[in-house]
Structure formats: structure tokens, C-alpha cells
Amino acid sequence: MRRQRLLLMPLACIGIVGLGITGYSLTTQTNAQTTQTQTIAQGTQAPLREPDVVYVPTPQETVETMLKLANVGKNDVLYDLGSGDGRIPITAVQKYGVQRAVGIDINPERIKEANANAKKAGVTDRVKFLNQDLFKSDFSDATVVTLYLLPELNVKLRSQLFKQLKPGTRVVSHAFDMGDWKPEKVVQSPAGSTVYYWVIPKEIPQNLGDS
Numbered sequence: 691m692r693r694q695r696l697l698l699m700p701l702a703c704i705g706i707v708g709l710g711i712t713g714y715s716l717t718t719q720t721n722a723q724t725t726q727t728q729t730i731a732q733g734t735q736a737p738l739r740e741p742d743v744v745y746v747p748t749p750q751e752t753v754e755t756m757l758k759l760a761n762v763g764k765n766d767v768l769y770d771l772g773s774g775d776g777r778i779p780i781t782a783v784q785k786y787g788v789q790r791a792v793g794i795d796i797n798p799e800r801i802k803e804a805n806a807n808a809k810k811a812g813v814t815d816r817v818k819f820l821n822q823d824l825f826k827s828d829f830s831d832a833t834v835v836t837l838y839l840l841p842e843l844n845v846k847l848r849s850q851l852f853k854q855l856k857p858g859t860r861v862v863s864h865a866f867d868m869g870d871w872k873p874e875k876v877v878q879s880p881a882g883s884t885v886y887y888w889v890i891p892k893e894i895p896q897n898l899g900d901s
């Protein structure tokens with residue numbers, strides 16, 4: 691397992707660099723403040739609070755890898771926590787036929803974009819986007835949860851996932867793992883990203899309960 695982690699480390703680093711090279715910084719206080727100021731100056735709505743991670747979209751090829759890995763289908767209710775332009779919920783409904791999908795994002799600009807994209811894709815009857823802080827959201831009706839956040843945010847979210855989600859719910863994360871909660875599967879997308887897969891267990895191991 692130690693060897694596997696060592697092999698995966700460079701890939702996680704690539705993920706982090708990937709977030710960086712699109713022009714965003716992960717230590718974003720200054721950038722986030724600038725963005726917020728610009729947004730207010732343009733007369734549009736500001737985020738509920740400073741986002742925990744900047745917006746970087748998952749490449750469409752990796753979206754497909756995530757949805758295939760979770761084997762999503764018509765009986766699923768999918769939540770993307772930090773949903774950006776809505777591509778994961780929209781693809782899940784449009785291409786994989788999930789019953790319904792919900793995207794949650796703290797930034798109203800992302801919600802606006804996601805709603806426009808859902809309209810364009812013709813899926814507004816089965817996809818909705820909520821302008822909420824994911825750490826204060828109720829996603830307990832999910833059967834699949836998708837994430838593209840940061841390693842420390844995944845770990846912070848872990849106990850909330852265990853409290854809210856039913857055993858058997860699948861969790862898929864682009865690029866980042868969940869600390870001590872070891873994934874059941876790890877795959878590479880054709881775009882070169884690592885994708886992690888977990889299933890909520892019946893009994894939560896004691897060491898994973900509170901994060």
C-alpha cells in the first residue's frame with residue numbers, strides 16, 4: 691500500500707499543479723479577494739463567503755471516467771459538491787440517465803453558468819443547482835457524490851459524508867484522496883487525472899468517524 695501511495699503521489703501533485711497552471715493559485719486569499727471585488731464592481735452577486743477552493747473545471751474526459759467508475763444509472767441521485775459550471779450533474783443526467791442530479795456551489799456566478807448550461811442541454815427538469823456552502827448542505831438523498839476539491843477539504847468533509855449518506859452510497863473524487871479512508875478503486879482518466887472511488891460502509895471505522 692505504501693508503494694501504491696508513493697506511485698500515486700506524483701499524480702496527486704500533477705493534479706495540484708493542474709489547478710495552478712490554469713492561472714489560479716491554491717493559496718488564493720489575494721486572488722479570491724480580487725475576484726470578489728471585481729464581481730461586486732460589476733454589479734453581480736458575490737459568493738456567500740470566500741470559496742474554499744477556486745474554480746477549475748474537470749476535463750470532460752475525466753467527468754466520463756468518474757461517472758463510469760461510479761457506474762451511475764437510472765436509479766441514482768447524484769450530488770456534485772462544488773459544482774462549478776455544472777458539467778458533472780448535467781452529463782450524469784444527459785448521457786448516463788440518472789434519475790436526478792444536484793450541484794451545490796458557494797459562488798452564485800457558477801450557479802448562473804450551470805443553470806444556463808442545463809437549459810442549453812435540455813435537462814432542467816432533472817438537474818438543479820443550489821447556491822450553498824457544501825459544508826452546511828444536506829445531501830442525504832444522494833446515491834452518488836462527486837468531488838473535485840482539495841485533499842484537506844476531502845478530509846474535512848469525511849465525517850459529514852459518513853453522517854449523511856446511506857451505506858452503499860458511492861463517492862468519487864477527481865485528483866484527491868480522503869486521507870486515512872482508503873479508496874476501493876483508483877483509476878487514471880485518459881486526460882491523465884487520477885480518480886478515486888469509495889463506498890460508504892455499514893459500520894464506520896472508529897479512526898474515521900470525526901475529521
Ligand SMILES: C[S@@+](CC[C@H](N)C(=O)[O-])C[C@H]1O[C@@H](n2cnc3c(N)ncnc32)[C@H](O)[C@@H]1O
Nearest residue numbers: 741742743746747748772774795796823824838
Ligand atoms: C475545482 S472546482 C470543481 C468544479 C466541478 N465540480 C468540476 O469538477 O468541474 C471547485 C468548486 O467548488 C466551489 N466551492 C468552493 N468552496 C465551496 C463551498 N464551501 N461550498 C460550495 N462550493 C464551494 C467553487 O466555487 C468551485 O466552483
